Amino acid sequence: xxxxxxxxxxxxxxxxxxxxxxxxxxxxxxxxxxxxxxxxxxxxxxxxxxxxxxxxxxxxxxxxxxxxxxxxxxxxxxxxxxxxxxxxxxxxxxxxxxxxxxxxxxxxxxxxxxxxxxxxxxxxxxxxxxxxxxxxx
Amino acid sequence: xxxxxxxxxxxxxxxxxxxxxxxxxxxxxxxxxxxxxxxxxxxxxxxxxxxxxxxxxxxxxxxxxxxxxxxxxxxxxxxxxxxxxxxxxxxxxxxxxxxxxxxxxxxxxxxxxxxxxxxxxxxxxxxxxxxxxxxxxxxxxxxxxxxxxxxxx
Numbered sequence: 118x119x120x121x122x123x124x125x126x127x128x129x130x131x132x133x134x135x136x137x138x139x140x141x142x143x144x145x146x147x148x149x150x151x152x153x154x155x156x157x158x159x160x161x162x163x164x165x166x167x168x169x170x171x172x173x174x175x176x177x178x179x180x181x182x183x184x185x186x187x188x189x190x191x192x193x194x195x196x197x198x199x200x201x202x203x204x205x206x207x208x209x210x211x212x213x214x215x216x217x218x219x220x221x222x223x224x225x226x227x228x229x230x231x232x233x234x235x236x237x238x239x240x241x242x243x244x245x246x247x248x249x250x251x252x253x254x
Numbered sequence: 255x256x257x258x259x260x261x262x263x264x265x266x267x268x269x270x271x272x273x274x275x276x277x278x279x280x281x282x283x284x285x286x287x288x289x290x291x292x293x294x295x296x297x298x299x300x301x302x303x304x305x306x307x308x309x310x311x312x313x314x315x316x317x318x319x320x321x322x323x324x325x326x327x328x329x330x331x332x333x334x335x336x337x338x339x340x341x342x343x344x345x346x347x348x349x350x351x352x353x354x355x356x357x358x359x360x361x362x363x364x365x366x367x368x369x370x371x372x373x374x375x376x377x378x379x380x381x382x383x384x385x386x387x388x389x390x391x392x393x394x395x396x397x398x399x400x401x402x403x404x405x406x407x
Contacts (some may be wrong), residue, residue, distance in 0.1 A: 186301070
């Protein structure tokens with residue numbers, strides 16, 4: 118089974134999960150970690166370790182979603198992901214990619230799942246007013 | 255121009271998305287005892303630095319040997335006040351020191367502000383740095399007002 122952990126600045130990740138589940142329904146094996154300015158790196162690490170262990174109880178595979186490349190969530194998550202054979206760290210989490218991850222996890226091969234998530238997440242970033250004037254996206 | 259900053263998160267969102275552009279930084283020097291021998295952390299930081307910005311890792315006692323080009327804009331990142339002290343002891347001259355993030359941990363009982371907490375030992379180091387004439391100020395991002403630390407902390 119594949120677990121999902123969303124690690125972000127502030128409670129962005131928790132709200133993103135809430136919003137995504139509003140669309141696709143409540144799913145299992147998905148947790149978040151919020152980082153605030155009062156936490157030390159060690160606090161963040163302890164929290165990421167806690168949720169990682171929790172997810173590992175049921176899941177062999179883990180997808181970590183983080184917000185910005187180079188941010189603290191990414192920096193803290195990478196060393197954990199390194200020690201998990203089938204895991205991925207996906208930067209730039211958005212609602213579309215999380216929805217795809219929630220819907221498709223446990224239905225396809227891990228590498229293909231990651232590829233699909235990245236594809237759909239990137240596709241969702243677009244300007245759409247041009248549709249009205251007949252322009253192409 | 256050289257900005258000296260203490261930030262226990264070193265290269266992270268505030269640095270990558272904010273300080274670099276705000277001061278047209280083209281060279282980052284990470285000066286941390288712990289990072290010098292930690293290839294994984296070095297690799298993560300290399301990934302995080304935008305194209306066109308150089309990155310060096312220098313052990314704090316060796317920072318005095320690093321040659322700064324006065325036509326370039328540098329951001330020197332220390333992981334701790336100990337790292338600053340080691341570099342100053344070895345001869346690095348710092349006029350102003352930015353405290354950008356020394357987060358709360360057990361034993362850091364002196365709260366200086368929202369993102370700066372010090373242990374007794376760190377407070378003593380900070381006093382020495384201020385006594386040595388360094389203008390120390392707290393500021394986590396450029397848009398935030400800087401708060402000067404006085405020697406009677």
